[in-house]
Amino acid sequence: MKKTGGLKLMQEINQYIILKTIREKGPISRSDIAKMTKLSPTTVTSAVNGLLNEGIVTVGGIGESSGGRKPVYVEFAPDSKYIIGVSITNSCIGIGKVNMDAQVKEKKMYPGDFQKSANAISYTLDRISDYIAECEDLSLCLGISIITPGIVDAKKGIIRNNAKLHLTNVPLKEMAEERFGLKVWIDNDANAIALAENKYGKYGSRKNLIYIQMGDGIGSGIVFEDSIFRGSHGGAGEFGHISIDKNGILCECGNRGCLENYVSWPSIYNRILDHLEKGSPTTMVSHKNSKTLDISQNDFLKALHQNDELAISVLEEPVEYMANGIVSLVNLFNPDVILIGWGSLDKDSYFITRVREKVKELAFDIFTDGLEIQPTTLGGDFQLKGAASVALEEIFEVPL
Amino acid sequence: MKKTGGLKLMQEINQYIILKTIREKGPISRSDIAKMTKLSPTTVTSAVNGLLNEGIVTVGGIGESSGGRKPVYVEFAPDSKYIIGVSITNSCIGIGKVNMDAQVKEKKMYPGDFQKSANAISYTLDRISDYIAECEDLSLCLGISIITPGIVDAKKGIIRNNAKLHLTNVPLKEMAEERFGLKVWIDNDANAIALAENKYGKYGSRKNLIYIQMGDGIGSGIVFEDSIFRGSHGGAGEFGHISIDKNGILCECGNRGCLENYVSWPSIYNRILDHLEKGSPTTMVSHKNSKTLDISQNDFLKALHQNDELAISVLEEPVEYMANGIVSLVNLFNPDVILIGWGSLDKDSYFITRVREKVKELAFDIFTDGLEIQPTTLGGDFQLKGAASVALEEIFEVPL
DNA sequence: TAAATAAATACAATTTTCAAAATATTTTTA
DNA sequence: TAAAAATATTTTGAAAATTGTATTTATTTA
Numbered sequence: 001m002k003k004t005g006g007l008k009l010m011q012e013i014n015q016y017i018i019l020k021t022i023r024e025k026g027p028i029s030r031s032d033i034a035k036m037t038k039l040s041p042t043t044v045t046s047a048v049n050g051l052l053n054e055g056i057v058t059v060g061g062i063g064e065s066s067g068g069r070k071p072v073y074v075e076f077a078p079d080s081k082y083i084i085g086v087s088i089t090n091s092c093i094g095i096g097k098v099n100m101d102a103q104v105k106e107k108k109m110y111p112g113d114f115q116k117s118a119n120a121i122s123y124t125l126d127r128i129s130d131y132i133a134e135c136e137d138l139s140l141c142l143g144i145s146i147i148t149p150g151i152v153d154a155k156k157g158i159i160r161n162n163a164k165l166h167l168t169n170v171p172l173k174e175m176a177e178e179r180f181g182l183k184v185w186i187d188n189d190a191n192a193i194a195l196a197e198n199k200y201g202k203y204g205s206r207k208n209l210i211y212i213q214m215g216d217g218i219g220s221g222i223v224f225e226d227s228i229f230r231g232s233h234g235g236a237g238e239f240g241h242i243s244i245d246k247n248g249i250l251c252e253c254g255n256r257g258c259l260e261n262y263v264s265w266p267s268i269y270n271r272i273l274d275h276l277e278k279g280s281p282t283t284m285v286s287h288k289n290s291k292t293l294d295i296s297q298n299d300f301l302k303a304l305h306q307n308d309e310l311a312i313s314v315l316e317e318p319v320e321y322m323a324n325g326i327v328s329l330v331n332l333f334n335p336d337v338i339l340i341g342w343g344s345l346d347k348d349s350y351f352i353t354r355v356r357e358k359v360k361e362l363a364f365d366i367f368t369d370g371l372e373i374q375p376t377t378l379g380g381d382f383q384l385k386g387a388a389s390v391a392l393e394e395i396f397e398v399p400l
Numbered sequence: 401m402k403k404t405g406g407l408k409l410m411q412e413i414n415q416y417i418i419l420k421t422i423r424e425k426g427p428i429s430r431s432d433i434a435k436m437t438k439l440s441p442t443t444v445t446s447a448v449n450g451l452l453n454e455g456i457v458t459v460g461g462i463g464e465s466s467g468g469r470k471p472v473y474v475e476f477a478p479d480s481k482y483i484i485g486v487s488i489t490n491s492c493i494g495i496g497k498v499n500m501d502a503q504v505k506e507k508k509m510y511p512g513d514f515q516k517s518a519n520a521i522s523y524t525l526d527r528i529s530d531y532i533a534e535c536e537d538l539s540l541c542l543g544i545s546i547i548t549p550g551i552v553d554a555k556k557g558i559i560r561n562n563a564k565l566h567l568t569n570v571p572l573k574e575m576a577e578e579r580f581g582l583k584v585w586i587d588n589d590a591n592a593i594a595l596a597e598n599k600y601g602k603y604g605s606r607k608n609l610i611y612i613q614m615g616d617g618i619g620s621g622i623v624f625e626d627s628i629f630r631g632s633h634g635g636a637g638e639f640g641h642i643s644i645d646k647n648g649i650l651c652e653c654g655n656r657g658c659l660e661n662y663v664s665w666p667s668i669y670n671r672i673l674d675h676l677e678k679g680s681p682t683t684m685v686s687h688k689n690s691k692t693l694d695i696s697q698n699d700f701l702k703a704l705h706q707n708d709e710l711a712i713s714v715l716e717e718p719v720e721y722m723a724n725g726i727v728s729l730v731n732l733f734n735p736d737v738i739l740i741g742w743g744s745l746d747k748d749s750y751f752i753t754r755v756r757e758k759v760k761e762l763a764f765d766i767f768t769d770g771l772e773i774q775p776t777t778l779g780g781d782f783q784l785k786g787a788a789s790v791a792l793e794e795i796f797e798v799p800l
Numbered sequence: 801t802a803a804a805t806a807a808a809t810a811c812a813a814t815t816t817t818c819a820a821a822a823t824a825t826t827t828t829t830a
Numbered sequence: 831t832a833a834a835a836a837t838a839t840t841t842t843g844a845a846a847a848t849t850g851t852a853t854t855t856a857t858t859t860a
């Protein structure tokens with residue numbers, strides 16, 4: 001509790017309730033808002049007037065009469081303000097304008113190998129600076145939301161650790177706020193994307209969601225009761241480092257049998273090479289140059305979706321491991337939805353179908369009944385949507 | 401949001417803030433409350449009068465003057481009302497009066513083997529009925545809080561599943577509320593005890609806590625940001641069934657290598673028998689009758705605390721497995737505290753010391769820095785304290 | 801065209817907070 | 831020892847936002 005109960009708080013709460021109703025149910029008439037919220041017409045009118053003045057809602061036409069004066073609809077105006085979303089990855093900085101419905105309106109990409117250069121942060125801040133310089137309507141900007149892999153203390157605004165980008169205890173929020181004079185949010189990418197899936201994705205109605213991010217490593221974002229589960233230092237969700245084989249491969253983290261060593265892209269890539277060497281048939285490449293080959297994740301997934309024999313056989317073991325890891329996840333978190341983010345992974349591909357089967361087989365029925373295991377649903381702009389979600393979550397939160 | 405912002409809500413919020421201040425900081429003068437909460441003296445006086453009328457706070461003497469009128473202290477009166485706490489286990493029903501500080505004021509135990517009789521619920525309800533009949537001050541009773549192992553949907557008040565007590569979808573909350581006309585809470589035991597540790601235990605200042613319950617099986621309760629993490633169907637925290645060895649022992653749940661098969665009491669007991677057969681030296685028993693032996697968990701722990709050779713060597717492997725499981729837990733939840741509930745387990749015993757070491761060794765430093773791994777701190781009444789905590793949590797929650 | 805219905809606004813009543821003043825009590829100090 | 835200063839609590843009156851009711855506005859229906 002930050003605030004004590006005063007008239008102002010009371011007004012803020014009502015305005016929050018009304019805005020929420022308009023966002024979810026709009027276009028809607030003032031009269032219907034009053035009925036739904038059980039607030040008096042007077043209160044609704046005055047709050048709506050406030051919101052209209054702010055520009056955050058607009059009048060959206062006139063409805064049909066049901067035997068009296070026609071209702072005037074008001075609706076949420078998601079484009080009236082925007083967030084500058086920023087996504088830092090190992091190989092690319094993305095910056096863009098995102099509206100209040102987490103729709104990406106404009107996007108710029110700056111590729112680069114930040115794993116080597118070790119100046120990802122200063123480079124990012126410079127690009128943001130350029131971007132801001134070109135914004136004509138900065139007064140409508142609600143702030144900058146930055147997401148990055150690694151362990152992020154979102155509350156304090158510090159990147160605790162990111163081994164690949166060589167970052168330790170970077171107070172990015174403070175740095176950016178000082179430099180740009182705008183509100184800044186930072187968070188872990190998987191957390192942010194999980195939140196975006198929860199708020200704006202296809203399975204958004206489910207309260208408890210886990211997003212598993214596959215790539216060079218394996219991370220996850222956990223959303224519980226519609227808000228991010230961060231743990232004590234923002235480090236929750238290191239799914240790649242749960243051990244599923246006590247006597248397995250020694251991981252660079254010091255433990256043995258970490259999931260990451262069996263199902264990350266590098267490990268799968270090595271399996272592909274092994275199989276190719278053995279001369280397994282595949283549509284992915286002609287065999288002659290298989291040694292010098294550089295197969296991308298999307299090439300591989302494309303082959304998988306065409307039921308390429310090699311792609312499937314390569315995944316046989318990883319699928320087992322992944323399912324095993326997910327079973328532990330299910331037993332610990334009891335989620336409604338698990339979304340797997342791996343490029344263009346298809347919902348009917350061997351990978352996810354088999355994982356689904358295996359999880360169903362191994363976990364308690366009571367946990368798997370109604371559990372969805374699906375690919376992500378946000379589409380190409382998932383990172384910037386994620387970034388924006390973190391900001392929007394706070395902007396539209398209950399005023400307390 | 402259940403309520404809209406009205407004068408009543410505003411008053412409730414302020415009363416909540418003031419009561420919370422008195423509970424945490426009391427005995428305290430009205431004047432100091434006003435300073436701490438930044439509420440006006442008027443508001444404080446009127447709210448305190450309300451609380452005094454309710455009987456939930458009392459005047460607690462007069463303080464020393466610091467150059468003016470002496471302050472009149474008000475303080476929380478935890479004994480002014482009570483909760484009937486009920487704990488159902490496989491072998492015992494416990495019923496007792498618990499005050500508003502989760503102190504157990506009175507306790508009755510009803511032993512029995514409910515795993516066989518299959519009527520644990522009706523037996524429990526009958527005992528509660530008896531208990532209530534003897535309560536003279538039922539008007540001061542805030543309700544009945546029941547905890548039990550198994551998967552419990554606390555929100556809906558249904559015991560979803562408890563294999564050992566043969567329970568499926570028992571609407572216990574409704575049943576009890578109808579029969580007794582009192583407010584009833586039900587929850588999973590590990591969840592409840594975790595909450596009690598968080599609210600009333602030694603490590604209560606930490607926001608994120610995991611309680612691991614060792615016994616016939618292994619369960620856990622997760623408290624995140626000071627409230628229970630239940631998952632979708634109340635099933636979160638099935639720590640005993642995370643797999644730490646993909647190719648390990650086949651578990652009755654269908655999976656392989658579940659933690660429960662390596663560190664639960666039955667599995668440890670079997671190890672003891674094995675060792676005894678081999679003639680390992682021990683202070684636990686004379687060897688002659690080792691075959692027909694019935695060693696209790698507390699006998700074993702007592703021996704362990706005396707550094708009995710056999711006890712230690714029996715635990716060597718379980719410790720490894722437990723540490724491994726905890727590492728996964730730490731990587732997923734990033735908690736501040738992990739508390740292990742296993743009888744009278746000593747904080748310096750081989751078991752916990754070694755687990756601590758091993759976890760420190762295998763998990764990320766950033767997660768283990770400041771992480772406490774300790775035995776439980778609630779003492780003998782932990783179950784009833786747990787039950788009461790669930791009720792108190794709701795009784796004292798923010799009014800929204 | 802008048803009556804009925806519905807949406808939106810205006811107004812008075814209510815309630816609770818807050819600020820300031822009043823009152824009560826105690827210590828300090830002249 | 832009495833007046834002044836300090837602190838705690840209560841009283842008083844003004845301010846603010848809600849609610850319910852009444853009113854205005856707009857539209858349909860008879």
